[in-house]
Amino acid sequence: MTSENVLTVRDFSVVYDVDPPVEAVVDVSLDLRRGEILGLAGESGCGKTTLAYGIQRLLKPPAAITSGSVTFHDESGTSTELLDLGNAEFQRFRWDKISMVFQGAMNALNPVLSIGKQLADVFETHRPRMTREERTAECAQLLDIVGVGRDRLRSYPHELSGGMRQRVMIAMALALRPQLMVMDEPTTALDVLVQREILLQISDLREEFGFSVVFITHDLPLLLEISDRIAVMRAGRLVEVDTASNIYHHAQHEYTRTLLGSFPSLTGDRGKFLRAGEEGAA
Numbered sequence: 001m002t003s004e005n006v007l008t009v010r011d012f013s014v015v016y017d018v019d020p021p022v023e024a025v026v027d028v029s030l031d032l033r034r035g036e037i038l039g040l041a042g043e044s045g046c047g048k049t050t051l052a053y054g055i056q057r058l059l060k061p062p063a064a065i066t067s068g069s070v071t072f073h074d075e076s077g078t079s080t081e082l083l084d085l086g087n088a089e090f091q092r093f094r095w096d097k098i099s100m101v102f103q104g105a106m107n108a109l110n111p112v113l114s115i116g117k118q119l120a121d122v123f124e125t126h127r128p129r130m131t132r133e134e135r136t137a138e139c140a141q142l143l144d145i146v147g148v149g150r151d152r153l154r155s156y157p158h159e160l161s162g163g164m165r166q167r168v169m170i171a172m173a174l175a176l177r178p179q180l181m182v183m184d185e186p187t188t189a190l191d192v193l194v195q196r197e198i199l200l201q202i203s204d205l206r207e208e209f210g211f212s213v214v215f216i217t218h219d220l221p222l223l224l225e226i227s228d229r230i231a232v233m234r235a236g237r238l239v240e241v242d243t244a245s246n247i248y249h250h251a252q253h254e255y256t257r258t259l260l261g262s263f264p265s266l267t268g269d270r271g272k273f274l275r276a277g278e279e280g281a282a
């Protein structure tokens with residue numbers, strides 16, 4: 001039977017072992033549902049990137065996972081405790097089952113290789129039995145899917161706009177049809193309209209392919225628009241997790257209301273509502 005969750009995180013903590021130590025993630029428990037877009041919000045430095053890297057075992061010293069479990073529930077029905085896997089076994093999970101689009105990813109493409117070649121490399125590494133023709137066909141299809149278009153296969157990164165390069169990175173993350181894609185502030189360097197367009201497309205792709213997305217940003221208004229649920233983080237802890245609608249209309253925690261209130265685009269009538277809510281709660 002297929003679990004309704006794709007990932008369950010329990011009591012997960014990460015410390016940076018510096019002087020003094022930084023408790024970057026503290027006892028985080030979170031269920032990620034199959035097919036949902038979960039927005040992870042919170043001010044800069046609250047631990048979003050550390051949490052995202054931690055659940056994918058991408059942290060390096062001085063970071064250390066000090067407690068918790070991260071369980072992946074495959075669509076085939078098997079569950080795997082990711083923190084217990086050996087490195088070789090874990091590598092099978094990366095890209096194949098869980099993929100990541102990093103902060104600043106649009107600048108991570110190799111400038112001297114065509115984007116078709118860079119996409120094909122993902123298949124060469126992870127699907128070594130594919131023929132060259134199959135790889136080319138897959139790459140062309142991926143570029144179509146993310147809205148770059150197959151006629152760009154031979155283009156080099158500098159010939160593409162920032163938004164197009166970002167779409168290429170998303171194509172790479174989708175290449176092996178993962179069940180979960182983690183995106184850490186992937187679009188912050190783009191102008192607001194391009195950013196929104198890319199996110200709406202991810203939302204459509206998610207419906208088509210059925211993967212889940214963890215989308216990380218400090219831009220709460222954007223998350224309210226694209227997320228099914230939102231997790232609010234503060235100083236390493238999860239403050240509140242709820243549907244986007246409940247976060248917007250019925251935030252339970254004062255910190256969430258303060259965060260909402262700090263975005264001019266959400267204030268006005270909303271600000272009045274927030275203030276009324278706080279008075280009501282007092």
Ligand SMILES: Nc1ncnc2c1ncn2[C@@H]1O[C@H](COP(=O)(O)OP(=O)(O)O)[C@@H](O)[C@H]1O
Pocket residue numbers: 016018022024042043044045046047048049050051062
């Ligand atoms: N390599 C590091 N060494 C020490 N502290 C770190 C390191 N990386 C991040 N931190 C600290 O961990 C906390 C969480 O950082 P981070 O996960 O990057 O937050 P966010 O992604 O929400 O901005 C911050 O206090 C940050 O200063």
Ligand SMILES: [Mg+2]
Pocket residue numbers: 048049050103
């Ligand atoms: Mg970050």
